[in-house]
Amino acid sequence: MKIQKSFSGQELNTVYVVPTPIGNLEDITFRALKTLMKVSVIAAEDTRNTKKLLNHFDITTQLISYHEHNKETRGEQLLERLENGESIAIVSDAGMPGISDPGYELVQAAIEADYPVVVLPGANAALCALVGSGLPADEFLFYGFLPRKKRDKEAELERLKLVSGTLLLYESPYRIKDTLKMLHSHLGDRQISVARELTKKFEEYIRGNAAELIDWAEKTELKGEFCLVVEGTSSESVQKDKLWWSSLSVVEHVSHYINEADLSSKDAIKRTASDRNMPKREVYQTYHVDQ
Known part of the structure; x- marks a missing residue:
């Protein structure tokens, strides 16, 4: 067990996680600016992008890159700097x-x-999009970006369709149409809010059911980053979805996932075992050996 007292007067050897504006520079906080000024170094996902922010506010703190492709080696370097008494901001x-x-x-x-x-x-x-969606915010699941491969995306949507809370997804303009269509086919005609270019000049909310959103996407030039807020399922729908396979044999159950959800036999067996609360080896035996 570890206990951290964040404000005990200790400012050295500290990592500060600092949110930055998602479009409107006026959304930076006074505390964030003060922190970026006082730390020893700022670790940024893209130094070119962050440099623009720092220049706007006349911040001259040292800036280094920290991203997906160098996070291991750069992480070790940053830990060494912490050990030497420096403080770090990550953005x-x-x-x-x-x-x-x-x-x-x-x-x-x-x-x-x-x-x-x-x-x-x-x-x-995600939180801006959720609150602005008009959908329930008392229970929600942030997922982020769905997998790019069709099979993996469909498998995740089959899992997510049983979630009762509101779903929060990120998506690029290049995949938004396909994602809306897959949401409709796997989750049904649920209420969806698409938030685009949040906090920027062209901020836009498009709210409606899945079919309406698909029609909108087909007729619209899609630009910017998107956040999708999707209505969760009802308890009645969860129970119905859990029992949809009750009339199927184990073999038919596995075959359904292979043919309809485009899953591999391995993943279909895993999903069937989960649905039926059976050991995977028993489902494997029934599907591959006993039939």
Whole structure:
């Protein structure tokens, strides 16, 4: 067990997680600016992007890169700097580091090495989209980006369709049409809110059912980053979905996932075993050996 007292007067050897604006520079907080000025070094996902932010606010703190491709070696270097008494701020291109952006590994490594980690509040696209969607916000699941491969995406949507809370997804303009169509086919005609270009000049919310959103996407030039807020399933639907396979044999159950969800036999067996609360080896035996 580890206990951290974040404000005990200790400012050295500390990692500060600093959210940055997701579009509107006025969303930076006074505390974030003060922190970026006082730390020894700022670790940024893209130094070119962060340099623009620092120049706008006349911040001259040393800036180094920390991203998906150098996080292991750079993480070791940053830990050495903590050991030498320096403080570090980690930022992403926009929003909260660690949320679909680099940051988690450095935070984890710092905690394991007993260095304080202080997280500042700030801009986050998913929460803005959720609150602005008009959908329930008392229970929600942030997923981020769905897998790119069709088979993997369909498998995840089959799992997510049983979630009762509101779903939060990120998506690029290049895949938004296909994602809306797959949401409709796997989750049904649920209420969806698409938030685009949040906090920027062309901020836009498009709210409606899945079919309406698909029609909108087909007729619209899609630009910017998107956040999808999807209505969760009802308890009645969960129970119905859990029992849809009751009339199927084990073999038919596995075959359904292979043919309809385009899963491999291995993944179909795993899903069938989960549905029926059976050991995977029994499902494997029934499907591959006994039939």
